[in-house]
Amino acid sequence: MQPARDRELNSFRKGLAGVCPDRLAALARELVEAEPRTMGQLREALLKEWPDADPGALAVAARCKLPLVQITPRGLWGRSGQVTLTTAEHWLGRPAEPAPSPDGTVLRYLAAFGPASVKDMQVWAGLTRLREAFERLRPRLVTFRDDNGVELFDLPDAPRPDPDTPAPPRFLPEFDNLLLSHADRTRVVPPEYRGRHWRGNIAYRTLLVDGFLAGLWRLDGDALVIETFGRLGRDRWEEVAAEGERMLRxxxxxxxxxVRPGTVRG
Structure with a gap:
């Protein structure tokens, strides 16, 4: 993942004028390994060393230069916990291993999201130049062509249901990988609904109907509020409501x- 982190860091170079990246990485490591810190605490500590730098850029640089992990407790049932960071080496109690070949990651990606193209995985992972890994693995994979002639790869024994297999309604959380896993997202997001599940850097919880994005949802007090993008017939709405009740249980x-219809996007 480091190449993706390096590209992200390039966007913040202007705010890091005069900052030595190696010195920043070493100091940030000392700080978070001495005591796990929030991004705000890390930013304030780094500002003492580089008071003229952009505070946000300093924190982003530390995150991009070091393998940081969010320590527990983080995701708490029913509420969020404070993001507190240390290095992966410190948390695991052992040094980092050399970067492995991407082949294993390609296979695991295809197990979750195949059939998929090389570009699909590159968009999902934030990496480039994965064609070589796919070519090494080609003898172990099966290939297809989509309607636009793009080559798709998959595992030979992966499930590939019949296109007419019913897909029941599903409620997805924010940033669910199903919506982020392909360059061509029309397989899940109809073109007319593109961008409706995002606003700026905020992702909404989404509803799938028949395998496609069909609306948004949120909890509002003692109500599950569902905003559909198009009209659902009575039978389909009852299926959605039943799935919502199952999720809430x-x-x-x-x-x-x-469970009621309403507005999710403000």
């Missing part, structure tokens, strides 16, 4: 919720 067992 898992998320909040023993709590009564109303």
């Amino acid at each position: 898992v998320l909040h067992p023993g709590t009564a919720y109303d």
Whole structure:
């Protein structure tokens, strides 16, 4: 992932004038390994060394130069925890291993998201030049062509349901990988709904109907509010509501919720 991090860091070079990247990485490592820190705490500590630098750029540089992990507790059931960081080496108690070949990552990506093109994986991973890995793996893969002639790769024993297989409604969280896993997202996001599940850098929770993006959802007090992008027939709405109730029984067992249509995007 380091090449993707290096490209991200290039966007902040202007705010890092006069900052030695190696010195910043060493100092940031000392700070977060001495005591796990939030991004705000790390930013303030680095500003003491480089008071003229852009504070946000300093924190981003530390994140891009070091393999940082969010320590527990982070994702808490029903609420969020504070993001607190240390290095992966410090958290795991062992030094980092040499960067492995991307071949294993390609296979794991295809297991989750295949059939997919080389470009699909590059967009998902933020990496480039993965064609060589796909070519090395070609004897172990099967290939197809999509409607536009793009070559798609998949694992030989991967499930490939019949196109007419019913896809029940599904409620997805923010930033779900299903919506981020391909360069061509029309396989999940209809062209007319492109961009409707994002606003700036905010991602909304999404609803899939028949395998495609069909709306948004949120919890509002004791109600599950669902905003659909198009009209759903009565039978389809009942399927969506039933799936919402099933989800709520898992998320909040023993709590009564109303499921109703409404507005999610402000």
